[in-house]
Amino acid sequence: MARKVTTKRRITVTVIAWIIALLIFFPILWTFLTSFKTEGEAVATPPHFFFFHWTLENYLEVSERSDYVLYFFNSVVISVGSTIIGLIIAIPAAWAMAFVPGKRTKDVLMWMLSTKMLPPVGVLIPIYLIFKNTGLMDTRTGLVIVMTLINLPIIVWMLYTYFKEIPGEILEACRMDGATLKEEVLYILTPMAVPGIASTLLLNVILAWNEAFWTLNLTAANAAPLTAFIASYSSPEGLFYAKLSAASMMAIAPILILGWFSQKQLVRGLTFGAVK
Amino acid sequence: MATQHSRAAARLMISPAVILLLLWMIVPLAMTVYFSFLNYNLLMPGAHNFIGFENYKYFVTNPAFITALINTLVLVGGVLLITTVGGTLLALLLDQPVWGQGIVRILVIAPFFVMPTVSALVWKNMFMNPVNGLFGWIATSFGFAPFDFLSQAPLFSIILIVSWQWLPFATLILLTALQSLDSEQVEAAEMDGAGPFARFFHITVPHLSRAATVVILIQTIFLLSVFAEILVTTNGGPGNASTNLTYLVYAQSLLQFDVGGGSAGGIIAVILANIVAIFLMRMIGKNLDA
Structure with missing residues (x-):
C-alpha cells in the first residue's frame, strides 16, 4: 500500500x-x-x-588554437582503448569465477580488489622510471596499459556481479535439450550477458576519462588527454574565463551525457556490488 | 556439476587477469621498497648506495611530513563529514515523491562526472577568485570584503571543491539503500505508534548504516589520493598549507627528483591506505558470502 x-x-x-x-x-x-x-x-x-x-x-578559438582535437582524440583512445582491452581480459575471468566457482574464487576476487586499494603514489616512481627508460613516457600506448591495469579490478568485479545473476539452471536446461556449447554461448549466454557488459563498459570509460593522477604525471605534449589539457589553464595570462569555460564544457559534455545513462550501474560498480 | 575439465578451463580463463594484476602490484611495489633504502637522486647520477632506513627517517622527521599527514586527515575527514551528512539529508529528501524527480536526480549527480581538473579550475577562478569570482561579488554586494579563499583558507577551499565532487556519490548510494527499505516495516512501526523521529532512528538509520559504511570506506580510498585538485589550485601552498601526503610524495620525487625519499613516502602512504583497506575488504567480503 x-x-x-x-x-x-x-x-x-x-x-x-x-x-x-x-x-x-x-x-x-x-x-x-x-x-x-x-x-x-x-x-x-x-x-x-x-x-x-x-x-x-x-x-572556435579553443578548438583552433590549442590542438583540442588531439587532446580529445587522446582521451577517447585512452578511455575506450583501456576499457576494451580490460573487457577482453576480464570477461573470461569473471565468467569462470561466476559459473565455475572454485574454493579460492572468493580469495582471488578479494585480492583483485585489494590491488585497487594501492595508492598510486606507492608505485609512482617505478612506473615513472620504467616509462622513461622504455620510451613509454608520453605515449598513448603507455597510458592505455596503465589505465587498463588500474581499472581491471573494477571491470572484473562488475562483470562478476552481473554474471552471477544469470541463473545456472537455464544452462542446465539447454544442455538437457541437447544444445551444443556453441549454441549455448551464442543464443543463451551472450544475450543475457550483454546488458551487464555494456554497463561495465560505460562506467569504465567514464572512470578512465576522468582519471587525473597518471594522465597528469605520465604525459606531456603528445599523449595528453583532456584532463591535462584543462590543467594547462591553471597558469593563465590575461582574461581567460570564457575560454576556460568553453574548454571545460568540451571536456565534460561527452561524459555528462554518458554518465546520466549509467546512474544505476554507478552504484553497483563503485561499491563492488556491496550496494545494489 | 563442474568437471575436472571445466576447472582447468576456468583456471586458464582467470589466469591472464591474475598474472597482469600480480605483475602490476608486485613489480613496482617491490621497486619502491628497494628504492626507499637507497641514496638515489636523479640529479646525482652514479652510485646508489644502500642507506638503510635513512630515507624514512628523513621523510618522517621533515616538518612537512607532519603537516601533510595532518592535512591528509583533515581533508579526508572534512570531505567525509560534509558528504555523508549532506548525502544522507539529500537522499532522504529525494526519496520523497517530488515532481520532476528524474531531472532532480540528474542535476544532483552531475558533479560526479566532471573531471577533477575542470571542477578545481572552475571553482578556483569563477567562484573563489576574490576579484572576479561569484563569491567575491556576493560578498561585496552585501558590503563585506571579498575573501581570498585559496590563499587564506587553502585546505578548506579544497575540501569544499572535493566535497562538491563526492556529494553526488554519497547521495546516490544512500538513496539506493533507502529505496530498498521495506515500506511494510515502516508502516508496521507507524501503526504501533512510532513517531517520525523514532521511525527514523530505529528503522532508517540502522538500514542506512551499512551503505554509509561503504560510502565512507570507498571515499576514503579515493580521498587519500586527492592530487589533481591540489595541483591546479594551490600547488600545495601557500607553504605547505594544502599539501597532502600524495602531493608531498609527488613533490619529493618528481619535483626534487629524490627517488629514495619519495619512495619512502610512497611506502608510508601505502601502509596508511592499507589500514583503511582492511576494514573495507572485510565489509565487502562479508557481502560476498551472503
Whole structure:
C-alpha cells in the first residue's frame, strides 16, 4: 500500500528539492553560460546571468588554437582503448569465477580488489622510471596499459556481479535439450550477458576519462588527454574565463551525457556490488 | 556439476587477469621498497648506495611530513563529514515523491562526472577568485570584503571543491539503500505508534548504516589520493598549507627528483591506505558470502 502524501507537502518537498538540486548543479550551469560570453562579459560586475551577447567565439578559438582535437582524440583512445582491452581480459575471468566457482574464487576476487586499494603514489616512481627508460613516457600506448591495469579490478568485479545473476539452471536446461556449447554461448549466454557488459563498459570509460593522477604525471605534449589539457589553464595570462569555460564544457559534455545513462550501474560498480 | 575439465578451463580463463594484476602490484611495489633504502637522486647520477632506513627517517622527521599527514586527515575527514551528512539529508529528501524527480536526480549527480581538473579550475577562478569570482561579488554586494579563499583558507577551499565532487556519490548510494527499505516495516512501526523521529532512528538509520559504511570506506580510498585538485589550485601552498601526503610524495620525487625519499613516502602512504583497506575488504567480503 502506497503511503498517501498531501499535495501541500508534495509541493513543499518539490520546491526544496529543486532549489538544492539547482544549487548543486549551478557551477556546471555557470560554466555553460560563461562559455558563450565574451571575455569582458565573463568577468562583468554584477554578473550577467542570461541577458548577454551569446557567442560561439570561445569554442572556435579553443578548438583552433590549442590542438583540442588531439587532446580529445587522446582521451577517447585512452578511455575506450583501456576499457576494451580490460573487457577482453576480464570477461573470461569473471565468467569462470561466476559459473565455475572454485574454493579460492572468493580469495582471488578479494585480492583483485585489494590491488585497487594501492595508492598510486606507492608505485609512482617505478612506473615513472620504467616509462622513461622504455620510451613509454608520453605515449598513448603507455597510458592505455596503465589505465587498463588500474581499472581491471573494477571491470572484473562488475562483470562478476552481473554474471552471477544469470541463473545456472537455464544452462542446465539447454544442455538437457541437447544444445551444443556453441549454441549455448551464442543464443543463451551472450544475450543475457550483454546488458551487464555494456554497463561495465560505460562506467569504465567514464572512470578512465576522468582519471587525473597518471594522465597528469605520465604525459606531456603528445599523449595528453583532456584532463591535462584543462590543467594547462591553471597558469593563465590575461582574461581567460570564457575560454576556460568553453574548454571545460568540451571536456565534460561527452561524459555528462554518458554518465546520466549509467546512474544505476554507478552504484553497483563503485561499491563492488556491496550496494545494489 | 563442474568437471575436472571445466576447472582447468576456468583456471586458464582467470589466469591472464591474475598474472597482469600480480605483475602490476608486485613489480613496482617491490621497486619502491628497494628504492626507499637507497641514496638515489636523479640529479646525482652514479652510485646508489644502500642507506638503510635513512630515507624514512628523513621523510618522517621533515616538518612537512607532519603537516601533510595532518592535512591528509583533515581533508579526508572534512570531505567525509560534509558528504555523508549532506548525502544522507539529500537522499532522504529525494526519496520523497517530488515532481520532476528524474531531472532532480540528474542535476544532483552531475558533479560526479566532471573531471577533477575542470571542477578545481572552475571553482578556483569563477567562484573563489576574490576579484572576479561569484563569491567575491556576493560578498561585496552585501558590503563585506571579498575573501581570498585559496590563499587564506587553502585546505578548506579544497575540501569544499572535493566535497562538491563526492556529494553526488554519497547521495546516490544512500538513496539506493533507502529505496530498498521495506515500506511494510515502516508502516508496521507507524501503526504501533512510532513517531517520525523514532521511525527514523530505529528503522532508517540502522538500514542506512551499512551503505554509509561503504560510502565512507570507498571515499576514503579515493580521498587519500586527492592530487589533481591540489595541483591546479594551490600547488600545495601557500607553504605547505594544502599539501597532502600524495602531493608531498609527488613533490619529493618528481619535483626534487629524490627517488629514495619519495619512495619512502610512497611506502608510508601505502601502509596508511592499507589500514583503511582492511576494514573495507572485510565489509565487502562479508557481502560476498551472503
